Amino acid sequence: MTKLSVNINKIATLRNSRGGDVPNVVQVAKDVQRFGGEGITVHPRPDERHIRYQDVFDLRPIVYTEFNIEGNPIKQFVDLVLRAKPEQVTLVPDAEDAITSNAGWDTIKHRDFLQEIIAEFKNNSIRTSIFVDPDPKMIEGAVKTGTDRIELYTEEFATQYAKGNKAAVEPYTRCAEIAGELGLGINAGHDLSLQNIRFFKENIPGLLEVSIGHALIAESIYMGLENVIGQYLKLLKD
Numbered sequence: 001m002t003k004l005s006v007n008i009n010k011i012a013t014l015r016n017s018r019g020g021d022v023p024n025v026v027q028v029a030k031d032v033q034r035f036g037g038e039g040i041t042v043h044p045r046p047d048e049r050h051i052r053y054q055d056v057f058d059l060r061p062i063v064y065t066e067f068n069i070e071g072n073p074i075k076q077f078v079d080l081v082l083r084a085k086p087e088q089v090t091l092v093p094d095a096e097d098a099i100t101s102n103a104g105w106d107t108i109k110h111r112d113f114l115q116e117i118i119a120e121f122k123n124n125s126i127r128t129s130i131f132v133d134p135d136p137k138m139i140e141g142a143v144k145t146g147t148d149r150i151e152l153y154t155e156e157f158a159t160q161y162a163k164g165n166k167a168a169v170e171p172y173t174r175c176a177e178i179a180g181e182l183g184l185g186i187n188a189g190h191d192l193s194l195q196n197i198r199f200f201k202e203n204i205p206g207l208l209e210v211s212i213g214h215a216l217i218a219e220s221i222y223m224g225l226e227n228v229i230g231q232y233l234k235l236l237k238d
């Protein structure tokens, strides 16, 4: 069973474009859950260009599915996560000026740092996941950090699949097999969409969760949020 976590960053982007509180991110998160979404993902960035740190505290009491907070574990972010106590934290090595996440962790080079930070989150009963490229060495490195899960960075798959290159899923399949053998849980995300999600899911053994934001919100402009979430849930069924 693969859970759908809906990333609501883009709702905050729209709100922030005008100031004020329309659309209201808390109401959208409530509706996502009412429509069957199995988790809420946010990725607060240091410049708060979409999700603000305050949004995280406003969302915490209403998220009754699974709250997943993503970000680069700078001190400000670590403090936020420890205070909000989400069900899951996903660590992403994104540069401050990056438009969006654009790389996974080098789990070998940053092993000591990741080990320390992951231990702190786990001591606080927060499940950990780390964002990684589909490279077997990075998966083997990930297990040594003590993380519960990995999140496979799917941008390359999505780009290639859109061009008709279905073989692009193969490194992800291989890494999922390795992760499974090593006892790591498997999440995935970035540029997943109604077009590519079924094929991706079918080729990834043990896929526990996908977090989807950009495409899902864009698709909802044409088809409506409830309808789109329903379609994802059907496509993610075993």
Ligand SMILES: CC(=O)[C@@H](O)[C@H](O)COP(=O)(O)O
Pocket (backbone or CB within 6 Å): 007, 009, 010, 043, 045, 070, 092, 099, 100, 101, 131, 189, 190, 213
């Ligand atoms: C880790 C990941 O792939 C997504 O969370 C992505 O970072 C979304 O963030 P933006 O909405 O800022 O692009």
Ligand SMILES: NCC(=O)COP(=O)(O)O
Pocket (backbone or CB within 6 Å): 007, 041, 070, 151, 188, 189, 190, 191, 192, 211, 212, 213, 214, 215, 216
């Ligand atoms: N972790 C990936 C995520 O939350 C959503 O990424 P995207 O669908 O906005 O590319």
